[in-house]
Amino acid sequence: MKTVGYAAHDSEKPLEPYHFERRALRDEDVSIEILYCGVCHSDLHTAENDWGWTHYPVVPGHEIVGRVLEVGSGVTKYKVGDNVAVGCMVDSCLSCDQCHHGEEQFCREGMVGTYSGQDRISGELTQGGYSKHIVVREEFVLNVPEGLDLAKCAPILCAGITTYSPLRTWNVGPGSRVGVIGLGGLGHMAIKIAAAMGAHVTAISRSDKKKQQVLSYGAKDLLVSSDEAAMQAHANQFDVIINTIPVKHDFTPYIPLLDIDGTQVLVGQVGELAESNSVPLLMGRRRVAGSLIGGIAQTQEILDFCALHNILPEVEMINMDQINDAFDKLKQGDMASRFVIDMSSLEV
Ligand code: NDP
Ligand code: ZN
Incomplete structure (x- = not known):
């Protein structure tokens, strides 16, 4: 599937529009139209290669909220039109002790990060949520509970x-x-x-x-x-x-x-x-x-907890083309809130 996002091509340059392909749907995959994506400080660290492990080009974004567009033949949990979310991981081995007890972030074979990671099957680089679409296996897709404001809830995912x-x-x-x-x-x-x-x-x-x-x-x-x-x-x-x-x-x-x-x-x-x-x-x-993020079951638990307790992140909505200014503001550290990108501002 052809899509568009914003990518960093090296540690020095600002993010810019980037046209790329999402993988063809596998049996267990869910294809998602991204509606909103939060801006985490880790996105900035990764774009600027602060940790030394960034693979370029990188489309950051791991606080993803969207709607199901299509599901693979083996998918049982989601159907077209569902409100769903994706956080910091998109895959793991699902068979080691850590995956078995719901801590996929500590998978013995290494979890696959939502961006700058490596697909376990094709070896392709994973690309994150600063984009119109994403394809993720259903085990790593979360359900957005009814009652959570879609435009505000993305920061719960990281x-x-x-x-x-x-x-x-x-x-x-x-x-x-x-x-x-x-x-x-x-x-x-x-x-x-x-x-x-x-x-x-x-x-x-x-x-x-x-x-x-x-x-x-x-x-x-x-x-x-x-x-x-x-x-x-x-x-x-x-x-x-x-x-x-x-x-x-x-x-x-x-x-x-x-x-x-x-x-x-x-x-x-x-x-x-x-x-x-x-x-x-x-x-x-x-x-x-x-402590490192949390497992998939616990991520669902915090989404449900926020819905139950009426907790919403404080968000400042931006358009996709404002991301470089948002990164500059993040560096100053004077916000007690989160930027969230409204992905409708990005044309395919
Ligand atoms: P933000 O930039 O939104 O917030 C960081 C806060 O830290 C600032 O608001 C500021 O608060 C304080 N701060 C900023 N600069 C300094 C400084 N030079 N000295 C002291 N305090 C400072 O970042 P996030 O909350 O998005 O992320 C925070 C960190 O957590 C990042 O490094 C990110 O990569 C990491 N992270 C880790 C994860 C994990 O799994 N462990 C997952 C996600 C993120 P104040 O003004 O109140 O002092
Ligand atoms: Zn994060």
Whole structure:
């Protein structure tokens, strides 16, 4: 199928229109007309090859919402016209222990990323959601529950699951004390989700500029990370801290905020971190951990959870040709929301 998207051709140049083919439908495939796609900071990291593993050309986008156009002969879960979604993965082996217990992101053979990945059958590069169409095997297609606003829900597919998954892993529930560092796409979803789980949520930011916004998302307070007296006053007060900072930094100053046995979960920076210090870890059996997106079943769970609790990402809609400006704004880090591309702005 011929389609069009926006692609990066190398790390220096802006994204530009790109005509390409989606694979012919296999028996287990669902072909989707993309209606909306969120703009994740990982899209920017990948376009600029910050992690060193980008394959060009790359069409980014892994917060995909659309409508089923066609299904393969073996597809049982979806039919033409259904509202569906695709997140950060489009395939895995589906037979190893990790896939069997629903953590395809940790597939022993490696999951296939929605973009800049390699198709397990043809070896072709996978291309993401900044495009009109996508073809994905049905096991990696999610159902958009009725009641979720299609134009707003796309960020749940990455920002939502990436923060929901560690909140579940570390058993956040009523009364849990949760801190969220970095109030962008991931951070603002972490606040909304943790608040809906009944947690007492504190936003942690470089300044207090986003305070009113995040209080309206369900945070009870905002702690400015450069305010040493405030940081000391919050010592030992958190069970879980979700750290979404997207750049190399030192996570040590946040460790004393944790109570005994508390955990700081790194979901932001992928790669080198600044040198750390073990003293506050030892003095309180505190932990630092990492977390990567979430499995397919859990991604469906967070979509359903958001529908049930009326949680929607805060979104700023853009047209496809505004993506390079959106990337520039993302680099500044001053939004407590997510850009979402309205794909009707792109002509085939
Ligand atoms: P955003 O740019 O939307 O938000 C990041 C936030 O971090 C900013 O709003 C800002 O918040 C803070 N920040 C930005 N720059 C700095 C800096 N130099 N120092 C300290 N804080 C800073 O990004 P996303 O939320 O989309 O993504 C965050 C990170 O998570 C990215 O690196 C992305 O690649 C990664 N990611 C990881 C996933 C995983 O599976 N682990 C999945 C998806 C994304 P404030 O102004 O409040 O300080
Ligand atoms: Zn993402």
